[in-house]
Amino acid sequence: MLGAVLDALRPFAVAACSAALALSGCSQPAAPAVVPQQPAPASELTRFYDQQLSWGPCVDYASTPADRASFDDEALQCARLEVPLDYAAPEGRTAQVAVLRHRATGDRIGSLLVNPGGPGASGMSLGATMSRRLAKSPLSERFDVVGFDPRGVGASTPTIDCLNDAEWEVERADLDIDPSPEGVAQTEAENQQYAQRCTERSGGADVLANAGTRDVVRDVDILRQVLGDQKLTYLGYSYGTRIGSAYAEAYPQNVRALVLDGALDPEQTTVQRTVDQSAGFQQAFDAFAADCAKEPNCPLGQDPARATANFQAITRPLMDRPAPADGGARTLSYPDAVTGTIQALYLSDFWPLLTRGLSTLASGDGTILMRLADMYNDRDPDGHYGNGIEAFVAISCVDEERITDRGEQAELIRRSNEMAPFRDDGHGVVAALDPCAFWPAPPTSEPHVPQVEGLPPTLTVSVTGDPATPYQAGVDLAKALSGSLLSVEGAQHTAALQGNTCVDDIVSAYLIDLRLPPEGARCSLAPTPGR
Structure with missing residues (x-):
């Protein structure tokens, strides 16, 4: 049932344990940018920008056994940020964004917001992991490390919910390999039911309508100010690069530094990205x-x-x-x-x-x-499923272009199978429309070149052998943002702050001192251990 949607995009950050190799060249200072004065928030949003967070222990925010163990740390603090569910009606329903932070241990620059991608992955989980990974790093001295679960994800509420645990087991066993008209009709009926369940169990069509990146970046700007930061310092992996580039377009005057690792090309169509990811x-x-x-x-x-x-x-x-x-x-x-x-x-x-x-x-x-x-699939050892995949589908359905023509869907699947024959089931193309075709809300984003006048220099990291977000997308994103590119030789998805000294030194120098690498800078990841 969900195969066509999941084929479209499912990159997320995976922690690497690669050893360091060589650094290409020395760093150079970034040229200062002329940044317009930060505007005041609209008056109807003042109460959100002026709120005070009530920080406390993090254990109760955990939604998995792994998070419960990870969050049981006195050095971590958690809170909920209130934001409008619908920014067009800020006086109406609200949503709560769950936030985790580890305070800076030294001379604080500000907050470093981190997002692991997905969409649908937990930024709180990444924040806890990152705080331990950076425990002896200069970054932990200079920044509060802050992870947040985007609206609808993880511990944030309302939470996107589509399938219970038993339904998940059925879904994973569902083949959907019958290309006949009857098989297509059956698969589409399942996909329509999935969209209906998401609507009912997530709190209504307005929750799904406002789950996309368009709204997440507005939440991030409120969070930036509530944390006391005049400018945003941000590290986003994979889909997190879409949040970062969208924020850069919406609030270029509010950016201090952006590291975007495992990039999505904001100008690329959903079809082309799907085909490229298959390749x-x-x-x-x-x-x-x-x-x-x-x-x-x-x-x-x-x-x-x-x-x-x-x-x-x-x-x-x-x-x-x-x-x-x-x-x-x-x-x-x-x-x-x-x-x-x-x-x-x-x-x-x-x-x-x-x-x-x-x-x-x-x-x-x-x-x-x-x-x-x-x-x-976000299943823990006890058989409980998190909402990562469900949030992924919901966010993708309002972020990505929608296919409502079976001929177009068939061509996409054919091209994807041609590019990735290892996963072709051999039964032919099942041209069933996916759940997004039946979604109760229209897309809220479309491919375009970001308009980022006044944006300070940014750093994009792209791995040459990245399977999920191909290298060229990073080249294209860096160009679109008029920023710097760090190329990393390797075979994995994302590389920043994952143990490679070459990569980590460049990223840290940029985040702390706004020092960019030279043009053409490259790092290499170590080969797979034991090979």
């Missing part, structure tokens, strides 16, 4: 297969040219006979086998695990690929 994952699959082929027991064989066919031979039988997982307690479906593979392709450090997963699947055990698919 990116096939490129990552091919790189994985070539690496795997060096091992005598590679489940895809020693000829990388045969890897796609061998992968299909291992996974396609699951359409008729799902594999046992977790000792027989669960079963691995074909969609989950592909999803688990895609999850592992985000980061080359996962390649050895993917090799083992495919080997054990060939022997009849789907446990490893099931666990990887659980990670992607």
Whole structure:
């Protein structure tokens, strides 16, 4: 059911553990920008900009066992920011944005807001992780590290909710591979039901109508002022780069520094981004297969040219006979086998695990690929699903261009399968309209070149072998913002502040001192450990 939507865009930040390699050149100071005086907020929003946050312990904000353990830290503080649900009617319903911070330990510059992408991933979780990762970094001395769950996500309310845990298990086993008119009609009926459930369970059509990036950036500006920051300092990964570039366009005069890692090209159409991302994952699959082929027991064989066919031979039988997982307690479906593979392709450090997963699947055990698919689908070990995927769909449906023509949908799926044949099920194109075609609210964004007059220098980070947000998108975003580009040689999704000294030193110098790298700066990530 959700495949067509999830194919459109599902990048999120994955923590890397790559070692440092070489830095290309020295840093240079950024040229000062002439920035217009910051305007006062509209009078009807004054009460939101003037609010005081009530900070307290974070444990009660946790929505997963992992977050509960992570948030149980006296150094972390949490609060809820009140914002209008609909900025066109600020006197009406409100939403609450959950916020987490770790206070600066030294001479404070301000707040560093972080977002992990998705859309739908928890910024509070990233904030807690980042505060530990940067514990001995100059960044933790100079900045309050602040993570927030965008409206509808995680601990923020109203929370986007579409499926219960039992319905999620059914959804993951649903093949949707029948291209006949009857099969298309059945899939579309499921997608229409999904949109109806999201509307009913999330609090109404107005919640879904105002869930997009257009509204998130206005929340961010309120949060900036409530935190006491005259200017925004921001690090966004993946979809978080869309938040950053949209904020730059809406409030260029309020920007101090933006690091955008794993970029989405704001000018690119949804169709083209989907096709390019498909090609990116096939490129990552091919790189994985070539690496795997060096091992005598590679489940895809020693000829990388045969890897796609061998992968299909291992996974396609699951359409008729799902594999046992977790000792027989669960079963691995074909969609989950592909999803688990895609999850592992985000980061080359996962390649050895993917090799083992495919080997054990060939022997009849789907446990490893099931666990990887659980990670992607936001399922915890107790069988509870977070709302990351549901929020992803809801936000995408108002952020992305909508396809309501089956012919156009069929062409998109055909081109995507052509670009990523490893995940082609072999049954032909199912030209069913996805849930967004039945969404109760129109899109609130469209592709365009950002208008950012007065924006200070920004830093875009782009990894050459990024499967989810291809390298060229970072080149294009840096150009659109008239900012600097840091190219990173590697095979993973995003790289900033993830342990690579070359990358981290450049990013830190920019965030602290507004010092940009020289034109053409490059870093390299270490090869996969154990290879």
